[in-house]
Amino acid sequence: MKKTIFFAVLLTIVVIGAMVAVFINARSPVNDRAEVALQRAEAETDIASTEDVSLYNGKKSYVVITGENTSGEKIIVWVPEKDEEIIVKKWADGISKEAAINKLKGENDVNEILSVKLGMESVGPVWEMTYLDDNEHLNYYYLLFETGEWWRKIENL
Structure with missing residues (x-):
């Protein structure tokens, strides 16, 4: 034993x-x-x-x-x-992480935020946010860092 x-x-x-x-x-x-x-x-x-x-x-x-x-x-x-x-x-020349998250939540049905990070795309600096919606679909949401304007969405993966 x-x-x-x-x-x-x-x-x-x-x-x-x-x-x-x-x-x-x-x-x-x-x-x-x-x-x-x-x-x-x-x-x-x-x-x-x-x-x-x-x-x-x-x-x-x-x-x-x-x-x-x-x-x-x-x-x-x-x-x-x-x-x-x-x-x-x-x-200070861009929007904060909290402001980006608030914009995401205000425009989308967010069940769970998986990540929020800074990135760089052809349009310049962006906030990349990945989240699950109410149907548990994976989504990507991109905001321009400097203005907070929406740039691109990739939905329902």
């Missing part, structure tokens, strides 16, 4: 260890990309501190960094995957 319990515990530890190793290995390219983008942003912009780093995949892929510049203003930095120009906007 003790041998069975010992082997069950040992097997559980091995399985959990393997799962952790797979997860870390799978996240490695994303973490490496974020680190390279942070280094590039620090070298090419006046970002002084970092608050958040996320990855956005639209027509082009960007690492989106929020933080403060050397003047203490909150900024957003979009670092493209290739050696294209970095885009920097002041947080």
Whole structure:
């Protein structure tokens, strides 16, 4: 009986260890990309501190960094995957995350918001919001960061 319990515990530890190793290995390219983008942003912009780093995949892929510049203003930095120009906007020049969510809820039947993140599309900086509607359909809703105007919807997936 003790041998069975010992082997069950040992097997559980091995399985959990393997799962952790797979997860870390799978996240490695994303973490490496974020680190390279942070280094590039620090070298090419006046970002002084970092608050958040996320990855956005639209027509082009960007690492989106929020933080403060050397003047203490909150900024957003979009670092493209290739050696294209970095885009920097002041947080105050766009609508807030809360305002974007309120507009989404005011115009759509939202059951659950899955994510809200900044991105970059051909029209410029956007808020990308993914949500489930009352029928549990997946929906994407995009607002222009600077004006809060609706840009695009992808509904009922």
